[in-house]
Amino acid sequence: MNNQTVRTTLTLPSELLEATDKVVQEGKAKSRNEFVAQALRRELAALKRAEVDAALAEMANDPEYQAEVLKMEAEFASAQWEALQLGESPE
Known part of the structure; x- marks a missing residue:
């Protein structure tokens, strides 16, 4: 400042x-x-x-932005599922 x-x-x-x-x-x-x-x-x-x-x-209210958000959510959901499966698998 x-x-x-x-x-x-x-x-x-x-x-x-x-x-x-x-x-x-x-x-x-x-x-x-x-x-x-x-x-x-x-x-x-x-x-x-x-x-x-x-x-x-x-x-x-921007359709292009909303489409991008949905795409990112789908990508994150896939990554989260993979991480969850890795965390549950026996070592």
Whole structure:
């Protein structure tokens, strides 16, 4: 993770700034900066998860992908059966 910081200015609704200051005063965050950075990290992670979920949903509806999954499942089933037989055979 890059620890470099950059100074910027944000315009926020007053109620958000007041709520942030209250969180800092209560000791739930070290500073406004830390709280905002943490909130941004969480939101960015949520957006990334949403992108991954959307990609998975798209894959689930892709007939070519589904055919490939079925092919791999069949290959793994065969390999698992062979491994099970090898494990049960007397040495």
